[in-house]
Every structure is written in C-alpha cells, then in structure tokens.
Amino acid sequence: MRKGLIQATDAFERIVHWSLAISCLILCITGLGMMFQSFNFIGTIMGGLKSLKYVHNFTGLFFMATLYFTIRMWWKEAGVFSMPEDMEWMMCAGGYLWHVDKVPEVGKYNPGQKAFFLVVAGCGVMMAITGLIMWFPLSFPTELVRWMFVLHALGFVTIFAFFFVHLYLGTIGSPGSLDAMLSGWVTRAWLKKQHPKWLKEMEHEGKLVVYGEEKTSTGGHGH
Amino acid sequence: MAQKTKLIDVSKCTGCRGCQLACKQWNQQPAAQTENYGTYQNPPDLQSNTWTLIRFQEIADKDSVKWLFRKDGCMHCTDAACVKVCPSGALHYTEYGTVAINNERCIGCKECVSACPFDIPRYDRVTDKIYKCDLCLTRIQAALEPACVKACPTGALKFGDRADMLKLAYKRAAELGGNANVYGDKFVDGTHVLYVLQEKPSTYEKLPANPSVPLSIIAWKDLLKPLSLLAAGGVIAGSFLHYIIHGPKLPDEDQNHKGGE
Secondary structure, eight states: OOTTOEEOSOHHHHHHHHHHHHHHHHHHHHHHHHHOGGGGGGGGGGTSHHHHHHHHHHHHHHHHHHHHHHHHHHHHHHSSOOTTHHHHHHHTGGGSSSOOSSOOOOOSSOHHHHHHHHHHHHHHHHHHHHHHHHHSGGGSOHHHHHHHHHHHHHHHHHHHHHHHHHHHHHTTTSTTSHHHHHTSEEOHHHHHHHOHHHHHHHHHHTOOOBTTSOOSSOOSOOO | OOOEEEEEEGGGOOOOOHHHHHHHHHTTOOOOOOOOOSSSOOSSSOBTTBOEEEEEEEEEETTEEEEEEEEEEOOOBSSOHHHHHOSSSOEEEOTTSOEEEOTTTOOOOOHHHHHOTTOOOEEETTTTEEEOOOOOHHHHHTTOOOHHHHHOSSSOEEEEEHHHHHHHHHHHHHHHOTTOEEESSSSTTOBSEEEEESSOGGGSTTOOSSOOOOHHHHIIIIIIHHHHHHHHHHHHHHHHHHHHHTOOOOOTTGGGOOSOO
8 A cells, every 4th residue: 555545435335346246247147148048158157047047046135235235335425416516517527528627526426426326226226126026926916027027127228238337437437446446545636536525525524544644533434 | 841730619629628638648747636616627727737728617698508618728829928038948939830848948937927928838846947838849740630639539629731720710710600700810920729719709718809929028028138238339339439539537646646556
C-alpha cells in the first residue's frame, strides 16, 4: 500500500460485491446454457445439463443471500437520489458522453452508479422471485408460471447488458476505479475526479482514512 | 418423409379402453392401484406412466343422457410449444412431424408442462423427468401402427399419411352431420392427432376450443431470447466506440503523482 491512498471501501463491502458478482456471472453462464441449445455444451463440464440446472438453482440461493446484504449495505448510499445535484449530473450524463467543462459534484456514488445499483437490486429481486416460482412450477397456476419465464428472461436481458457496462466502466472506461473493489484503496486524484463531494464531506468530518496517517475516526457502515 | 397422423373418431369409440391398456403394455408402463371415485374414468388424469386416457363425460340432454368418450393424449403439434421451450432438445420433432421425447436428455425443468396448451406432459418425481406419448415412434419407424391404433376394436382410431387422414376426417364429419367437426387442423399449424368430434369442442372437458402457443412463450423465446445476446453485443460495441471516440474518464492529476507503481 502506498502512503496517501484513501480507503473507499471496507473488506465487507468487497466480499459482498464479489460474492454477488461471481454468483451473478455463474447464473448468467449457466442460464445461457439452458436458454440456448447451442450453449448446452456449458453443461458438459458440469457433468451434464441436469447438473447445470442444479448449479444454476443453488447458485441462485447464494445470489439471493448476497443480494440481501448488497441492498442492506448500499441502500443509503446508492439507493436514494439526492436532488438537485444528481439531476444536474444526469443532464450532462456525468461528462461521460460529451465534453462538459464542469461536471456537477456528486457524493460517494454518482447517479449513474445509483441507477445501476437500483437496476441490479430491482432485477435481482425479480430474478429471485420468478426463479423460485420456476423452480417449483407445478405448485403455481400455469398462466402465472408462463409469465415468470418472460420476466426471468427480461431480467436476464437487462442484467447481462448491464454487466458489460459495469465491466467497462469499472476497468478501462474509468481507470483507477477497479482498485476500489480490489484493495479498497484509491488515489486522491481519482476521488477528486469521480467523487469530489464525498471527499470534501469526509475531509470536513475528519472521517477520511488515509494510508500512513493517524485515523481520527473510522468510516464504515455499522454492520 | 410423409407426415403421419392419428385420427380419433369419437363417434365410434365405445370406451373399452383397449388403447389405454395397449399403450401401457407396449411402453411397459406399470399401473397404479385405483379406487372408485364415481366415474368410469380411470386413472383420474394423465400420469407420467399413463400417456393416453379415455375421458368419460355424462351430459344431460333433455330427457336422456349423452355419454361422451374422448381419448386424450399428446396432439403432436406442428408448432409445438413444448419443443420451443425445451432447453435440452429432449423434446423434438421427428421425421414424421410428430413430437418425440428423448428422456436421456430431459433435465426435469418442467418448462414443457407450463408451455403445453393441451396440458399433456407429466412430471415423474422419482426419475426427475417428463413423460408423454411419442406416437409409438419406434413402431412407426418399423412401419407399424401405434399400439393404441392396433388395439382399437371399433375403428375409432386410424393411422396413416396426414393428407389421407384429413380427407377421411372431413368425410366422416360430413357423414355425421349436426355439430360434428374436425378438430386439430386449424391451430398450432395443425396437429398430428386429429379428432372427429360429435359435439362442439367446448363441450368436451379439458379440450381447449382454440389452443395456441401461449403469447408469453412467444415473447420469451422469439423476442427476449435473441434480444439478450443483441443487447449484450450492442453494449460491448458501444463501450468500444466510447473508448475510442470519447475516451476513458481519467483523474486530472494522474501525471503529477510521485511513486512508481
């Protein structure tokens, strides 16, 4: 760790994030194996498509548990928009799509991230409910089950597309961001660019955890 | 290969259930202990080991009672919802246009149970697989009639080329007159099981008057399924374009930092 780096996430956040990410990825891949017959071969490495079904179903249970912690942990920071700065940020797309001289300053999560979080949370809950009903289709009315398949597929369309947006913006699209989810320590320069308001607030409150400096008080989420 | 079709003329059915037994015998399906629950229909419904069933119905008709027999079982749709949803290809079309099932590939997801507009596939908890009539595929391949047709003593069941069966069906319906009608050629692109019904289709229990591949299945399989790959591909292409046109969002003072990691 380098002196002067700032802690953006704690270990719990990173564990929950990667638990959700990996289970989501396994669900997407195994789901593809069942959605497209041309992807049936994905089941082969799991000992057949029937095993793939069980991998999908039980990973789904793990996904639900991590989704619960994800929503509980990030709801306050990423689930609620703070007006008017979030609106101003959205009006200029955060400077991501065209040149903006001065991007409105936002807190720990920008409205794009908040929207992403809300979509993942919303679709995740939908996938959990529809998935559980699809797991036991004979216990529910046929017409209901039929529409569960549609919603499950709709959720997949959304989550799968969003996954690639997230992958891009978490890596090469926004250099420096990945560190927040790997070591948890980010540079001051990156924070100034991405989350200036949060940086100011934390400094003002004396909560900022800087590597190599004495902590005044701890941040964290109280979990 | 010529399309094969089974014709069920309910007006000639005496409810002997020879077909039901022949089906069990040929497909080596055991029978379960039964009990009287007030109807001749037995077992009460199609089961994972009962692929065809004579449905008995009593209908009050002024002073008398009409007794309806209908042999229920897979209709072998040309546009089959079960084949559309089957993730493993276990349910598939045969060279005769019928719908067969390869149980080795069945993963027991039960998606076909929800999809079928005729409520035919049945799930077996013990084997965790789906079962239904395959119109005796191995017999057809050996140039034999399906077991049920072979057993039928009254000629209510006939089997042959689709065109011949259609002709026969319409001829018989015209002969019967009244409400008699041909059921099976007007929906799901035509079924490979045809009925000559004496009453309107809606009179018969568990027989949908206007069956179709459910709209939800079409939305799922024809719209959202391809869209999932299209959307992901679009996002990947969009990200690449963003990177080369707009460029990544870089911290301003990135260059001013000391330390060489």
